[in-house]
Amino acid sequence: MLDTLLAYPQSLLGPLWPVVWTLVKIMLIVAPLMLAVAYLTLWERKMIGFMQIRIGPNRTTFFGIRWLGGWAQPIADGLKLLVKEVIIPANANKLLFVLAPVMALAPALAAWAVIPFSPELILSNIDAGLLYLMAMTSLGVYGIIIAGWASNSKYAFLGALRSAAQIVSYEIAMGFSLVGVLMAAQSLNLGDIVYAQQGGAGFLNWFWLPLFPLFLTYLISGVAETNRAPFDVAEGESEIVGFHVEYSGMTFAVFSLAEYAAMILISTLTAIMFLGGWLSPFPVSWGLLGAPWAGWLFAKIFFVASLFLWFRATFPRYRYDQIMRLGWKVFIPVTLVWIVVLGVWMQTPLWIWWK
Amino acid sequence: MTVQEFIFWFFAAILVFAALRVITARNPVHAALFLVLAFCTSAGLWIQLEAEFLGIALVLVYVGAVMVLFLFVVMMLDINLARLREGFWGYLPVGATVALLLVAEMALVLAGPYFGLSEAPRPSALPAGHSNTKELGRLLYTDYVYPFELAAVILLVAIVAAIALTLRRRKHGSKHMDPAKQVAVRSKDRVRIVSMPPVKKPNGGGD
Numbered sequence: 001m002l003d004t005l006l007a008y009p010q011s012l013l014g015p016l017w018p019v020v021w022t023l024v025k026i027m028l029i030v031a032p033l034m035l036a037v038a039y040l041t042l043w044e045r046k047m048i049g050f051m052q053i054r055i056g057p058n059r060t061t062f063f064g065i066r067w068l069g070g071w072a073q074p075i076a077d078g079l080k081l082l083v084k085e086v087i088i089p090a091n092a093n094k095l096l097f098v099l100a101p102v103m104a105l106a107p108a109l110a111a112w113a114v115i116p117f118s119p120e121l122i123l124s125n126i127d128a129g130l131l132y133l134m135a136m137t138s139l140g141v142y143g144i145i146i147a148g149w150a151s152n153s154k155y156a157f158l159g160a161l162r163s164a165a166q167i168v169s170y171e172i173a174m175g176f177s178l179v180g181v182l183m184a185a186q187s188l189n190l191g192d193i194v195y196a197q198q199g200g201a202g203f204l205n206w207f208w209l210p211l212f213p214l215f216l217t218y219l220i221s222g223v224a225e226t227n228r229a230p231f232d233v234a235e236g237e238s239e240i241v242g243f244h245v246e247y248s249g250m251t252f253a254v255f256s257l258a259e260y261a262a263m264i265l266i267s268t269l270t271a272i273m274f275l276g277g278w279l280s281p282f283p284v285s286w287g288l289l290g291a292p293w294a295g296w297l298f299a300k301i302f303f304v305a306s307l308f309l310w311f312r313a314t315f316p317r318y319r320y321d322q323i324m325r326l327g328w329k330v331f332i333p334v335t336l337v338w339i340v341v342l343g344v345w346m347q348t349p350l351w352i353w354w355k
Numbered sequence: 356m357t358v359q360e361f362i363f364w365f366f367a368a369i370l371v372f373a374a375l376r377v378i379t380a381r382n383p384v385h386a387a388l389f390l391v392l393a394f395c396t397s398a399g400l401w402i403q404l405e406a407e408f409l410g411i412a413l414v415l416v417y418v419g420a421v422m423v424l425f426l427f428v429v430m431m432l433d434i435n436l437a438r439l440r441e442g443f444w445g446y447l448p449v450g451a452t453v454a455l456l457l458v459a460e461m462a463l464v465l466a467g468p469y470f471g472l473s474e475a476p477r478p479s480a481l482p483a484g485h486s487n488t489k490e491l492g493r494l495l496y497t498d499y500v501y502p503f504e505l506a507a508v509i510l511l512v513a514i515v516a517a518i519a520l521t522l523r524r525r526k527h528g529s530k531h532m533d534p535a536k537q538v539a540v541r542s543k544d545r546v547r548i549v550s551m552p553p554v555k556k557p558n559g560g561g562d
Contacts (some may be wrong), residue, residue, distance in 0.1 A: 015357065015358060016358075018358060019358060096388075126407070127407070127486050127487070127488065128407050128408060128411055128486075128487070128488050131408070131411045131412070131415065131488065132411055134415055134419075135411045135414040135415040135418075135419060138414075138415055138418070138419025138420070139414070139418065139419060141419070141423055142391070142423075145423065145426055145427075145430075146388070149384060149426075149430050157430070161427065164423060164427070168420065168423060171419075188488055319534075321534050322534045322537070322538060325534040325535065325538075329535075
């Protein structure tokens with residue numbers, strides 16, 4: 001069906017067809033993702049509202065339809081930021097100042113190329129998927145450094161140094177957690193990692209159980225990596241040093257977009273590597289309920305992303321030296337020890353996670 | 356021109372441009388960022404040569420870690436461009452001689468008839484399930500395990516040396532606090548709850 005539909009544009013475009021078709025597929029991933037980012041901001045405000053016994057945004061509607069109250073909020077916010085003035089500070093490096101938000105957002109989108117939504121639904125099923133993801137997430141720090149430097153402001157620069165040091169530190173702990181996943185799954189391919197979590201026991205087969213310390217480390221490091229509360233010193237009210245203090249309007253909004261896109265990305269990676277990806281939490285023998293389905297993956301992403309919001313509503317902000325201590329003196333030793341434990345464990349018959 | 360050839364020439368053009376800008380850009384931060392661009396494009400070229408592990412490792416290690424620290428240093432230096440450029444003409448003859456020598460050597464190796472590069476056979480196509488990363492890992496942990504571990508130990512020594520050079524004890528009496536102690540604090544260490552029954556004024560009050 002799809003092949004016959006695609007035959008005509010294929011003959012029309014000739015050698016350009018692979019390029020165009022890849023661009024179409026990229027759009028099919030990025031467009032829903034940006035929509036998800038927009039509505040994650042609404043869900044964040046709603047959920048934190050419920051937790052604090054408030055209602056949250058419920059006024060902005062489409063065309064005055066009452067029961068859609070609140071649903072137009074992200075669109076209205078986006079429009080507002082879009083028409084606001086973008087102020088470029090005096091003597092700032094204009095090109096780099098505008099490039100920085102793009103550099104922050106681009107890696108968070110590029111990483112989606114290797115995410116498997118279901119066994120067949122994947123843009124690029126590459127062998128070294130996990131390595132690619134690590135490379136892409138390590139590029140996100142450039143947006144922050146460039147933003148701080150190009151703003152021509154001491155405060156932005158100091159904030160950028162702080163945020164970049166935080167991100168680089170937590171990246172090490174995240175990388176070590178991924179080493180554990182790689183050892184357990186015996187593959188760098190994300191699809192194979194999900195297949196390695198298949199089994200008769202449903203959610204007990206997933207890697208969160210044997211890799212529990214790594215799972216926690218990855219999740220918390222992910223919160224720190226995306227500069228979310230309680231690690232969001234960049235936007236702390238009590239301190240005026242944040243890498244984006246000089247940004248306004250749409251350039252600032254792109255930094256927010258990058259933050260939320262990175263949040264969804266980290267949630268997706270947690271879901272794929274520790275929570276079984278598209279696999280059902282119920283045993284396979286349960287028929288339709290136990291069948292693998294892309295919907296399970298989306299449900300898990302939603303769950304983990306909601307955890308991020310829950311953390312924000314719950315914990316007070318860390319102080320900067322405490323952030324660094326947690327990353328270097330707690331998480332890195334925990335992951336190193338668990339990698340050794342895992343290596344020994346996998347040599348014994350007690351390792352029952354895949355046959 | 357196929358799409359693959361187009362991608363190769365596109366990346367090659369960007370790589371040459373970025374590499375040139377690394378040495379011609381006046382602002383050192385711009386030069387460092389062009390070096391990042393050069394690394395990313397050469398990683399793309401390596402991936403096209405089916406060396407995906409090397410390509411991704413280049414981005415992960417050099418772009419993601421080394422260049423970030425490099426940028427930190429370059430951004431914090433107060434570089435006086437006028438002083439850097441002084442003496443340019445004096446050094447030019449020496450620099451130009453070295454550059455010309457390098458170009459001549461490279462031309463001898465790459466284009467000359469003595470090394471037989473043009474007659475070298477094309478590498479055979481890899482089978483479909485070939486994993487570059489797995490093969491490299493196997494070699495690294497079997498045939499080359501001693502050199503690999505030696506390199507790791509040397510790096511460890513370097514880390515110890517760097518920490519020993521920068522480690523300093525805080526002066527006694529400074530307000531430095533140990534975050535581990537602060538995090539471990541419980542409410543009963545800081546607040547004492549006293550049970551205190553309400554007290555009645557002797558004459559029944561009066562305000």
